[in-house]
Amino acid sequence: MNYRVISRKYRPQRFDEIIGQAHICTTLQNAIGNNRIAHAYLFTGSRGIGKTSTARILAKAVNCLKPAQRNPCNECQNCIEITGSRSLDVVEIDGASNRGIDQIRELRESIKYPPTNSHYRIYIIDEVHMLTKEAFNALLKTLEEPPTHALFILATTEPLKVPATIISRCQRYDFHRITVPEIVRQLKKIIVAEQFQIDDDVLTLIAKKSDGALRDAESMLEQLLTLSEGKLTIRDVQQLLGQIDYDALFKIAELIYAHDLNQLLQACEEIFQKGINLGEFIGCFSEHFRNLLIARISGSVEILDLPPAIGERYLAFAENWSVNDLLRLHRLINEAQTGLKSALNQRTHLEFLFLKMGAMDKTIDIRQLLSGIKGGTTSTAFNVPQKNPPPRSLFDENTTSNPRPNTRNAGKTAEQNPEYKPEPTQLQKPPTDKGSIDAISSDWETIMLKVEENNTSLGEFLRAGKLLRLSGNILEIGFDPEKEYHRKNIASRANVIEKILNEMYQKNFKIRCIETKDDSSQPKVRKPIDQLTEKVVDLLDGEIIIK
Numbered sequence: 203m204n205y206r207v208i209s210r211k212y213r214p215q216r217f218d219e220i221i222g223q224a225h226i227c228t229t230l231q232n233a234i235g236n237n238r239i240a241h242a243y244l245f246t247g248s249r250g251i252g253k254t255s256t257a258r259i260l261a262k263a264v265n266c267l268k269p270a271q272r273n274p275c276n277e278c279q280n281c282i283e284i285t286g287s288r289s290l291d292v293v294e295i296d297g298a299s300n301r302g303i304d305q306i307r308e309l310r311e312s313i314k315y316p317p318t319n320s321h322y323r324i325y326i327i328d329e330v331h332m333l334t335k336e337a338f339n340a341l342l343k344t345l346e347e348p349p350t351h352a353l354f355i356l357a358t359t360e361p362l363k364v365p366a367t368i369i370s371r372c373q374r375y376d377f378h379r380i381t382v383p384e385i386v387r388q389l390k391k392i393i394v395a396e397q398f399q400i401d402d403d404v405l406t407l408i409a410k411k412s413d414g415a416l417r418d419a420e421s422m423l424e425q426l427l428t429l430s431e432g433k434l435t436i437r438d439v440q441q442l443l444g445q446i447d448y449d450a451l452f453k454i455a456e457l458i459y460a461h462d463l464n465q466l467l468q469a470c471e472e473i474f475q476k477g478i479n480l481g482e483f484i485g486c487f488s489e490h491f492r493n494l495l496i497a498r499i500s501g502s503v504e505i506l507d508l509p510p511a512i513g514e515r516y517l518a519f520a521e522n523w524s525v526n527d528l529l530r531l532h533r534l535i536n537e538a539q540t541g542l543k544s545a546l547n548q549r550t551h552l553e554f555l556f557l558k559m560g561a562m563d564k565t566i567d568i569r570q571l572l573s574g575i576k577g578g579t580t581s582t583a584f585n586v587p588q589k590n591p592p593p594r595s596l597f598d599e600n601t602t603s604n605p606r607p608n609t610r611n612a613g614k615t616a617e618q619n620p621e622y623k624p625e626p627t628q629l630q631k632p633p634t635d636k637g638s639i640d641a642i643s644s645d646w647e648t649i650m651l652k653v654e655e656n657n658t659s660l661g662e663f664l665r666a667g668k669l670l671r672l673s674g675n676i677l678e679i680g681f682d683p684e685k686e687y688h689r690k691n692i693a694s695r696a697n698v699i700e701k702i703l704n705e706m707y708q709k710n711f712k713i714r715c716i717e718t719k720d721d722s723s724q725p726k727v728r729k730p731i732d733q734l735t736e737k738v739v740d741l742l743d744g745e746i747i748i749k
Contacts, residue, residue: 222380670716679716
């Protein structure tokens with residue numbers, strides 16, 4: 203007895219058996235019921251979602267001798283012949299192997315003859331985008347003015363390759379990818395009919411792997427039924443389908459969380475020893491961190507279509523991560539995925555990915571940091587790292603940064619230690635003469651901000667200049683020769699800046715704009731740095747680079 207594979211054995215034979223394409227089936231049934239059959243249809247969509255099956259059902263429905271509720275009866279001679287691919291009035295053409303102009307000329311000659319015992323002579327052209335340019339041109343006139351007894355049904359997975367002149371002469375129907383729940387329901391019907399028993403978690407995993415293609419899901423199910431002599435586990439399915447075990451993904455994520463670079467290298471070694479395809483692994487790894495990100499943001503895993511036990515595990519584990527850190531980690535994975543094909547050594551590529559992810563520091567919100575400093579604290583609530591911090595967990599939310607006590611010159615009196623100064627109770631600026639060049643230099647950033655608040659463009663021009671010197675009440679600002687336009691604008695509207703200076707220092711200042719030469723032998727004037735910036739640099743153990 204000849205064996206029929208599941209995808210052929212359970213192929214839909216009626217419109218109401220088509221999965222996930224109700225919007226198309228309803229429209230076609232209404233067209234049949236109202237006798238509004240078009241002369242050409244174009245079915246587009248990805249593989250395995252029902253394009254060719256719908257075309258055959260449409261062919262049976264319009265030629266059926268005893269239609270029932272706008273569906274083919276599947277019992278009359280026409281339906282039986284079309285189902286068995288024996289009908290002389292329904293011609294199926296593979297566009298990939300019959301793509302030349304000669305085949306289309308033969309079609310144009312045969313279309314002239316009326317059907318033998320049907321209402322329509324139907325031509326189903328699969329993968330129509332494979333036709334040559336000449337073949338499309340030969341088909342064009344026939345599509346525009348076919349005989350009344352002719353009906354064309356074109357199917358393609360790449361509609362962008364079909365000429366617009368062909369599309370404009372067809373009714374286009376876009377088939378959707380089939381959702382995971384819909385695929386699971388169909389697989390359940392199949393295993394009940396085949397008298398097997400498989401858990402819903404396994405069916406969900408098959409449906410996700412199929413990527414919306416029911417035919418792919420049915421083929422994988424058949425492969426698993428052949429493997430199984432008893433009950434299948436998720437791990438068996440993952441190994442057979444080439445997927446990475448959830449436990450392995452969680453283990454690697456835990457090593458990244460724990461900042462364990464040595465064990466991450468060992469995990470990379472294990473991946474290579476098992477011969478796992480790196481492209482497949484990084485794809486699963488990217489999906490793993492996407493699941494964590496969605497679980498962390500939404501607090502739910504409903505949109506992820508995961509088995510219930512795995513979904514609960516994602517929810518619990520995601521609580522340990524911040525959204526910003528998950529976004530940064532996911533970006534590293536995407537960069538590694540993009541560069542994998544061009545990598546000379548894929549093993550090193552994966553090792554560097556693991557090390558970069560494991561060595562990544564926790565995200566610090568600079569706005570919160572600055573807010574804490576402005577409030578007169580060292581912002582211990584924001585996990586600001588101190589100089590030479592002790593080892594800590596990668597994303598430890600409880601880590602605090604307490605200021606270290608100053609033990610230098612400890613126990614010395616003011617007479618014994620001439621550098622001794624009492625600790626200030628709050629941030630204070632060093633005393634300077636009001637209105638002096640030192641005071642203006644210290645406040646220069648504030649002055650420029652005030653000018654920008656008054657006039658944005660004037661503030662930008664002022665930033666192009668350099669504070670030079672104060673002679674009496676004349677404040678000199680220098681501009682490079684290429685900043686001539688900026689210098690003239692400042693000179694013409696100097697009264698705005700003078701007014702701000704007079705309000706700040708209660709003195710009558712005058713602005714003089716002069717042209718300076720770029721003399722590398724002269725020392726460059728360092729841009730004044732406010733005390734807040736210096737505090738941030740000290741807390742982060744950084745340095746200021748003056749360009």
